[in-house]
Amino acid sequence: MQSNDVDAAAVIGKEAAYFGVPWEDAYGYAQAIKVGDTIHVSGQLSHDEKGNLIAPASLDEAGKPAEFSKMEQQMRATYANAVKLLARFGATLDNVVEETLYVLDVDAAFTAAGKVRKEAYGTARPLCASNLIGVTRLAFPKQLIEITFKAVLSGAEAKPR
Structure with a gap:
């Protein structure tokens, strides 16, 4: 990150x-960004801790x-x-308000x-808006799905850690 990027992020x-x-360095992105009480999770896929596709x-x-x-x-x-x-910011899937x-x-x-989805959210009707979009390709050839999330923290969770 450039020093002016760090300054802008701090502001x-x-x-x-x-x-x-x-691919975080190759593409140049964060997996998730929290601003205020909102967490924006970049497109997630099925990889292990080393980046191997599951x-x-x-x-x-x-x-x-x-x-x-x-x-x-x-x-x-x-x-x-x-x-x-989400756990890194003190959140769970219960905080998710939208997924794509x-x-x-x-x-x-x-x-x-x-x-x-019902298993992941632990309920028959997950309380988040959900979009399912068909695309012609994803980042990796053997990848079938990518999911983005937007989560909102409640008052106590939103305080800086």
């Missing part, structure tokens, strides 16, 4: 969270996902990564999302 009270995976999709000869049977596993791991990031799921196959995602 508006930005806090960042990282996983230490290779449940990667098999690829066809053209390098595109050949099937979408690993959607549920990838989705579950993606929510787990979001939980880790970017997927390569809407039908496979819709089928998996009902089950996985």
Whole structure:
């Protein structure tokens, strides 16, 4: 980060969270940013602590996902990564007010999302706005899903740590 970036972040009270995976430096971004009582979580995917994709999709000869049977596993791991990031700011999925799921196959995602979202949020009707958007590709060829989150902290949680 440049010194003027640090100064600007300090002025508006930005806090960042990282996983230490290779693409954070390669692309140049934070996994999550907290400003005031709001946490913006960048697109999460199903990676482990070293940046290896969990449940990667098999690829066809053209390098595109050949099937979408690993959607549920990838989705579950993606929510787990979001939980880790939110916890760094004293938040949980209960603080999430909006999520957007970017997927390569809407039908496979819709089928998996009902089950996985209910498990992740611990309720039959998660109290957050949710968008499911089909896209033609994601950052990594074997990736089937990416999820962004916006969370809001309550009064006690929003205080600087």
